[in-house]
Amino acid sequence: MFQLPQIGCVKLITVRPTKGGTIKKLNRSNISIESGLEEDYKTGEGGNRMVTLFQFEHIAVLSAILEKQVLFDQLRRNLFISKINLLALHNKTFKIGNDIILKGTGYCVPCKQMEQNLGPGGYFAMVGHGGITATVIGSGQITLNDKVQLLE
Numbered sequence: 001m002f003q004l005p006q007i008g009c010v011k012l013i014t015v016r017p018t019k020g021g022t023i024k025k026l027n028r029s030n031i032s033i034e035s036g037l038e039e040d041y042k043t044g045e046g047g048n049r050m051v052t053l054f055q056f057e058h059i060a061v062l063s064a065i066l067e068k069q070v071l072f073d074q075l076r077r078n079l080f081i082s083k084i085n086l087l088a089l090h091n092k093t094f095k096i097g098n099d100i101i102l103k104g105t106g107y108c109v110p111c112k113q114m115e116q117n118l119g120p121g122g123y124f125a126m127v128g129h130g131g132i133t134a135t136v137i138g139s140g141q142i143t144l145n146d147k148v149q150l151l152e
Contacts, residue, residue, distance in 0.1 A: 008082060008084030008148030012144075016076070017039055033138070054077035065125045074118055090106070094148060095148070096142055111123075
C-alpha cells in the first residue's frame with residue numbers, strides 16, 4: 001500500500017465575500033458541514049466544491065512559467081497548503097487542524113478568469129496546477145499553520 005507520510009501546513013486562508021469580489025485574507029475561519037468556508041460567497045452552496053485548496057509551492061511554479069510574479073489573490077482559491085502533495089489527496093479523506101475533515105472531490109481546473117487574472121497564457125499555465133476541490137465531512141475552526149494530514 002502506498003503511503004503519504006508528509007504532513008502539510010495551512011499557509012493562507014482566503015475568501016471572496018461576493019462573487020467576483022476582492023479576495024480577503026484571513027488568519028482563521030470556520031468550516032462547517034452545512035455551509036463550507038465561512039464568509040466565502042459560495043457559503044451554503046454545499047456539494048463537492050465547498051472548499052478549494054491550492055498547492056502553495058505552485059505559486060513559484062506559475063511565476064516561473066509565466067515569467068512574472070503571480071500573487072495568491074489572482075488564483076481564486078480558499079486554502080493554500082504547503083509541504084504535502086495536494087493531488088495525492090484527491091478522492092481521499094484528510095484532516096486539517098484538530099477537527100476539520102475534508103474529502104478531496106475533484107481537480108480544481110482553471111477557468112477563463114485565469115487568462116484575465118494572470119494574463120496571456122494564464123489558463124494553460126494553471127492546467128495541472130489548479131489544486132483540488134473538497135467537501136466538508138467534519139466542522140471546525142481553521143487557522144494559519146494548522147497541520148494537514150491524510151486519514152486513510
